[in-house]
Amino acid sequence: MKVDQSFFLHRNVTTVAKQLLGKILVTKIGRKITAGVIVETEAYSHREKGSHAFKGMTKRNEVMFGDGGVAYVYLCYGVHEMFNIVTNKKSKADAVLIRALEPLNGIEMMLERVKTTSPKRITSGPGKLAKAMGIDRKLNGKKLDGDIIWIEDHGIKLKPSEIVKDARVGIDYAGEDALLPWRFKKAVSR
């Protein structure tokens, strides 16, 4: 079933980032459904330098300042669309970057979008998964309880021991805040 919007209003963005692991991201773009299990996330709080919201509201990060439960999508390096989930209440501009999925449904469609034939690692990075899922800036600000993009809970809850914590990547500009262990990953089962 769909995750209730109240889940995204939680005040602790790292908690939401951890609890998103194991949940399902689903998009329905032009009648095509694609879905994948979230296996890697990063938390961004408006109070630390890694966040786009740290220096206040701009045209780009505007949707982060509204209530949680909407998509924040922006273009990175002129090439990649990045998909985030806004969390916390209005004016508390927190967000979770979805960094990796395990493909579940609509793999054919994903392959077509990414223009490859190998499903291996097709959703293994933030830019790639957005492309595979058909997510772009048109979805910026869209609520996650509609019928275009949403999150489902299939009852999977990871134990703390199944969650690998790490420093976030690609944010050297954040200085000491780049060291926060706010990257969460599902441990590889073996």
Added chain:
DNA sequence: TACGTGATCACG
């Protein structure tokens, strides 16, 4: 390790 790519933002 190096760089493409284009929107964005902080200047003025």
Added chain:
DNA sequence: GTGATCACGTAA
């Protein structure tokens, strides 16, 4: 207006 910068991916 303009220029530096960037929450990546891929090739080498």
